[in-house]
Amino acid sequence: MNTNLQAVGMIEFNSIAMGIETADHMLKSASVNPLMMKTICPGKYLVAVHGDVSSVQSAVDAGLELAQSAMVDYLVIPNIEPAVVSAMSGTNASEITSTLGIIETFSVTSAILAADSAVKNSDVDLIEVRIAMGLGGKAFFTLTGDLSNVEAAINNAAEVVANNGMLVRKSVIASLSAELKPYI
Known part of the structure; x- marks a missing residue:
């Protein structure tokens, strides 16, 4: 896994189906790459993408718009350690x-x-x-x-x-x- 990333964006979902659908939408809406996309307990889904700061922000914004009530938490970290x-x-x-x-x-x-x-x-x-x-x-x-x-x-x-x-x-x-x- 590449650890030197410009920015990371992540959305945590309470629905696996919505998480996968939103992951697809995020990847299609901005020039970002998948970092981590997987099920987590209890029946949640985690989507993490990376890329330049503006692309990551755009992807997360697009994901939040689609996810709405299925979103548990989210973040965008420029220059993640x-x-x-x-x-x-x-x-x-x-x-x-x-x-x-x-x-x-x-x-x-x-x-x-x-x-x-x-x-x-x-x-x-x-x-x-x-x-x-x-x-x-x-x-x-x-x-x-x-x-x-x-x-x-x-x-x-x-x-x-x-x-x-x-x-x-x-x-x-x-x-x-x-x-x-x-x-x-």
Whole structure:
């Protein structure tokens, strides 16, 4: 997966059929490429596209117009942090230091938006963005770094997600147990 993307747009749907129909419409309405298109729990569908900022914005706008009430959440991120794209695909190689930060959200798009903000605004390493499979439609991300940086990143990310009512919980664990690290 290419991690150096100009812009990413994403729409999360409560209908698989509408998600697939809207994905087709988005790809036909603007010069964008598919990044991720898949079913997620519980019976939702996720569409992510990438391209230049104006094309991604046009595709998302076209998708929102068609999706209407089937839309759960959406985002457009210009200059998305490459670590976020890697973490979405499970290819980050970051090792957990002693401090772990966690943000849990009610939507995938909120977690991705918050993860991007956290990494851009603090000196932390993103470990993973877990996307709503086996999570009841929720998502979460984990990051690591020095305690003060992790606290700043988690507080920043929580603010981003709380603004749209999608924050489930935030957590910072200083001196994470060595026995727990392999399970994160």
